[in-house]
Amino acid sequence: MRKIVVLLLLCLFGGWILPSQAQSFDNLWKQVEQADKQSLPQTAMKLTDNIFRKAEAEKNSPQMLKAYIRQAKYQENLTPDSFYVHLADIEHWANTAPVLIDRAILHSFVAEIYADYAYHNSWQLLNRKIVDDEQFTDIRAWSGNMFAQKVLEHTRMALKDSLLLLETSSKTYIPFVVTNKTSDYYGH
Structure with a gap:
């Protein structure tokens, strides 16, 4: 009888303790x-x-x-300033991801972030002196050429294992990726 009561109590409390894990x-x-x-x-x-x-x-x-x-x-x-922290975090994640396909996706995403940032701030970049110095860690001080270098660097890293990318279906990355008619057409 005592075992049954203990078991019932565990089941009852177990449902309250682990709701996020079970969802x-x-x-x-x-x-x-x-x-x-x-x-x-x-x-x-x-x-x-x-x-x-x-x-x-x-x-x-x-x-x-x-x-x-x-x-x-x-x-x-x-x-809004948390953008810079997130960019550094995701760039670090891209460099350290243990799964090669994840690393490629993350590098591609980082390249897109840099390209978008440069595009949306192009009017500011046009007025900046060209800088090639790697010591500038704050992208708010970068010139357009530094963004171009970063975009190319991360694009190259993303395509480093291009055969693996070709073999991987985009469907394996749902819900991160949204598939469309073209996905079916290309077999991805």
Whole structure:
């Protein structure tokens, strides 16, 4: 009788202790969408952080990528300077990712971030003196040529294992990637 009571108590409390671990990614993303609709960025950031940690524990790269990017978006809307911290973080992640295909995707993403930054700040870059010095770690002081170098560097790193990229279906990276008709056409 005592064993049954203990077992029932464990089951009862176990349901309260591990709710985020037991939740599916779909349910967690629905909660993020709900927080988005209700204009609750802090809640959405916390949920995306939970998704990231769950995905990291499960070694689920597509979920990690999507969660990180969404969380960064919420953070940057609240504190715009966090963009620079996120850029450094994702660049570090790209350089240290243990899975080669993840590394390629991350390098491609970093190249896109640098290109977009340069594009959206091109009017400022036109007025800057050309700088080739690597000592400038703050991209707010870079000239256009430094952005071009970074974009090329990360693009090369992304394409380093091009055969692996060709063999990998984009469907393996859902939900980070959204497939379309062209995905089916090209077999990805």
